[in-house]
Amino acid sequence: MRALRTLLPYYRPYRRGLLAGLACVAIAQGFTIVSPWIMKLAIDALADPAVSADRIALLAMATVGIALLGGAARYGMRELINGISRRMEVDLRRDFFAHLVALDAGFYAENRTGDLMSRATNDIMAVRMAAGPAVMYAVNTVVGFVLALSLMLWISPRLTLYAVIPMVILPFVVLGFGRMIHRHFEAIQEHFATMSTMIQENLTGMRIIRAYVQEEAQAAEFDALNREYRRRNMLLVTRAGAFHPILGLFSGAAMVIVLYLGGREAMAGAISLGDYVAFFFYLALLIWPMIALGWVTNLFQQGAASMGRINALMEREPAIRAPEHPRAIDGARGEIEFRDVTFRYPGTGRDVLREVSFVARPGQTVAIVGATGSGKSTLVSLLPRIFDPTEGEILLDGVPLTAYDPGTLRSRIGMVPQDAFLFSETIATNIALGLPPGAAPESGEPGQAEALDLVRVGAEPEPDPLSPPAAVPDAVLAAARVAQLDEAIRDFPRGYGTLLGERGINLSGGQKQRATLARAVARDPLVLILDDALSAVDTRTESRILSDLREVMENRTSFIISHRVSAVMDADHILVLDDGRIVERGTHEELAAAGGGYATLLRRQMIEEEIEPAAVQSDASGADT
Numbered sequence: 001m002r003a004l005r006t007l008l009p010y011y012r013p014y015r016r017g018l019l020a021g022l023a024c025v026a027i028a029q030g031f032t033i034v035s036p037w038i039m040k041l042a043i044d045a046l047a048d049p050a051v052s053a054d055r056i057a058l059l060a061m062a063t064v065g066i067a068l069l070g071g072a073a074r075y076g077m078r079e080l081i082n083g084i085s086r087r088m089e090v091d092l093r094r095d096f097f098a099h100l101v102a103l104d105a106g107f108y109a110e111n112r113t114g115d116l117m118s119r120a121t122n123d124i125m126a127v128r129m130a131a132g133p134a135v136m137y138a139v140n141t142v143v144g145f146v147l148a149l150s151l152m153l154w155i156s157p158r159l160t161l162y163a164v165i166p167m168v169i170l171p172f173v174v175l176g177f178g179r180m181i182h183r184h185f186e187a188i189q190e191h192f193a194t195m196s197t198m199i200q201e202n203l204t205g206m207r208i209i210r211a212y213v214q215e216e217a218q219a220a221e222f223d224a225l226n227r228e229y230r231r232r233n234m235l236l237v238t239r240a241g242a243f244h245p246i247l248g249l250f251s252g253a254a255m256v257i258v259l260y261l262g263g264r265e266a267m268a269g270a271i272s273l274g275d276y277v278a279f280f281f282y283l284a285l286l287i288w289p290m291i292a293l294g295w296v297t298n299l300f301q302q303g304a305a306s307m308g309r310i311n312a313l314m315e316r317e318p319a320i321r322a323p324e325h326p327r328a329i330d331g332a333r334g335e336i337e338f339r340d341v342t343f344r345y346p347g348t349g350r351d352v353l354r355e356v357s358f359v360a361r362p363g364q365t366v367a368i369v370g371a372t373g374s375g376k377s378t379l380v381s382l383l384p385r386i387f388d389p390t391e392g393e394i395l396l397d398g399v400p401l402t403a404y405d406p407g408t409l410r411s412r413i414g415m416v417p418q419d420a421f422l423f424s425e426t427i428a429t430n431i432a433l434g435l436p437p438g439a440a441p442e443s444g445e446p447g448q449a450e451a452l453d454l455v456r457v458g459a460e461p462e463p464d465p466l467s468p469p470a471a472v473p474d475a476v477l478a479a480a481r482v483a484q485l486d487e488a489i490r491d492f493p494r495g496y497g498t499l500l501g502e503r504g505i506n507l508s509g510g511q512k513q514r515a516t517l518a519r520a521v522a523r524d525p526l527v528l529i530l531d532d533a534l535s536a537v538d539t540r541t542e543s544r545i546l547s548d549l550r551e552v553m554e555n556r557t558s559f560i561i562s563h564r565v566s567a568v569m570d571a572d573h574i575l576v577l578d579d580g581r582i583v584e585r586g587t588h589e590e591l592a593a594a595g596g597g598y599a600t601l602l603r604r605q606m607i608e609e610e611i612e613p614a615a616v617q618s619d620a621s622g623a624d625t
């Protein structure tokens with residue numbers, strides 16, 4: 001239950017509404033309790049020969065009035081408390097998501113996506129039930145219990161004592177069941193996370209599943225998971241199913257006692273007939289809180305289990321945080337120095353970078369080549385501080401990267417990763433990712449866009465009122481031209497306003513890479529990183545892009561990772577990595593002359609280039625004959 005304590009601050013903005021809601025609970029319960037008393041008065045009045053019909057009519061009207069007022073209070077309590085729990089759910093999910101996106105790459109390596117998704121959905125829902133409905137029913141239960149018991153004691157303390165005896169055991173039954181339900185619920189939630197992960201991976205990797213004819217195998221695997229989900233749920237259902245009958249047994253016993261002993265007391269004239277009937281009603285009202293107690297306990301226990309899982313993530317501190325007094329980055333020249341950098345991925349025992357040292361002067365281009373797995377991507381991922389070095393340090397303009405605010409640092413780095421990732425948004429929005437709000441594409445009235453001096457591109461064959469044509473900023477257009485993507489985008493029916501991904505079209509591998517390149521260039525970065533960014537485009541397009549990029553790269557420090565010598569030969573420095581160490585360094589000419597690994601790579605690629613046109617020629621002549 002301690003886990004739920006972190007929920008308290010979320011009540012603060014709504015405390016007035018909550019108090020009003022709880023007052024409604026008490027009022028509604030008060031009216032419920034008054035009803036049987038009126039019944040008692042009516043029954044006792046009937047036994048009195050002097051009673052007038054007006055008095056009975058008055059009591060009947062009072063019953064109607066109480067029912068109406070009680071109904072209004074009950075409506076108010078649901079409206080207020082459930083409404084507050086929905087708002088708290090939104091607030092909690094907002095904080096949860098904000099925290100998730102602030103966490104580091106190490107965290108994502110440890111946690112499964114499906115698990116995180118089930119925390120953001122199922123667990124938050126369970127917490128909402130504990131925050132709102134459970135609180136409402138808990139107060140309802142306590143108020144109902146106290147009032148019903150008081151009135152029963154008022155009518156007959158002796159009868160109350162006998163009736164309550166079988167019910168004393170109820171809290172223990174509830175406690176035992178609550179613990180058991182909690183255990184089963186945890187197991188179900190955990191399994192649900194596994195299922196979510198599988199669904200998410202299958203949907204993402206649908207092409208691979210098709211290509212490897214894995215539909216049936218995956219469906220069978222999912223079926224097994226689904227059955228296990230049912231088995232775990234059935235365990236909960238069969239065990240929890242005994243809960244209410246057991247409660248019914250004890251409440252039935254209490255009823256029998258009251259029927260017999262109360263009947264005898266009424267016959268002996270110790271209590272009136274009205275008292276006897278009212279006592280039955282109060283006993284029924286007392287049984288409900290006992291049953292509700294179990295339900296409320298479940299809600300609290302499930303909410304606490306879910307809150308515990310959410311807390312575990314919320315307590316996780318991002319490994320990379322801003323220093324207290326970060327250095328200003330404006331006016332930085334862009335000199336990058338690696339000083340004896342050694343790096344090991346968290347939780348692994350192997351250094352993937354070893355004592356890497358080099359300096360890139362402002363405006364210079366550093367190329368990194370090396371075999372697969374030699375550490376090239378790892379090296380550049382240390383620049384935007386996706387990870388920090390295990391030993392040694394990296395400096396920007398002579399100042400360690402750790403002295404800068406990581407957000408500001410990253411906003412000055414244009415990173416084109418190996419795996420192009422695009423959001424299900426328009427092309428323009430994807431390229432403009434991370435641009436200041438004024439520079440991001442605007443949607444709205446054309447007049448408004450013109451007023452913002454933005455360029456509208458893209459035909460609009462069927463105007464869609466929900467998504468007006470995007471106004472594309474100059475930075476996006478210029479970046480798309482550098483990435484040799486502008487022409488292809490204009491060929492799409494909706495130009496830069498074309499939706500990508502799930503609800504839109506899919507770009508080719510090369511187009512995706514060029515879109516992510518345009519995204520990196522559009523933000524006018526101080527440092528540009530191309531991590532094998534052009535592997536999916538042909539050599540001709542690559543050289544066109546690189547020659548356009550040369551202008552862009554002149555004023556910024558750039559890092560290029562490539563397996564093609566043609567892409568790196570113009571770099572100011574070429575670093576050759578082997579198993580995390582720099583084994584060769586120099587210009588293209590120096591390395592070609594040195595006769596090491598780089599020279600071998602160069603020779604191999606030159607031979608390949610010579611063979612390729614010859615092969616194309618012989619194919620063509622073969623086709624002619």
Ligand SMILES: Nc1ncnc2c1ncn2[C@@H]1O[C@H](COP(=O)(O)OP(=O)(O)OP(=O)(O)O)[C@@H](O)[C@H]1O
Nearest residue numbers: 109345348352370371372373374375376377378379
């Ligand atoms: N997140 C990670 N956790 C643990 N080890 C990792 C992780 N990412 C990469 N590695 C390991 O680090 C080493 C270097 O990987 P890296 O991706 O930097 O190589 P690379 O030179 O860029 O390879 P490629 O040319 O194939 O892209 C590899 O042995 C790889 O298995």
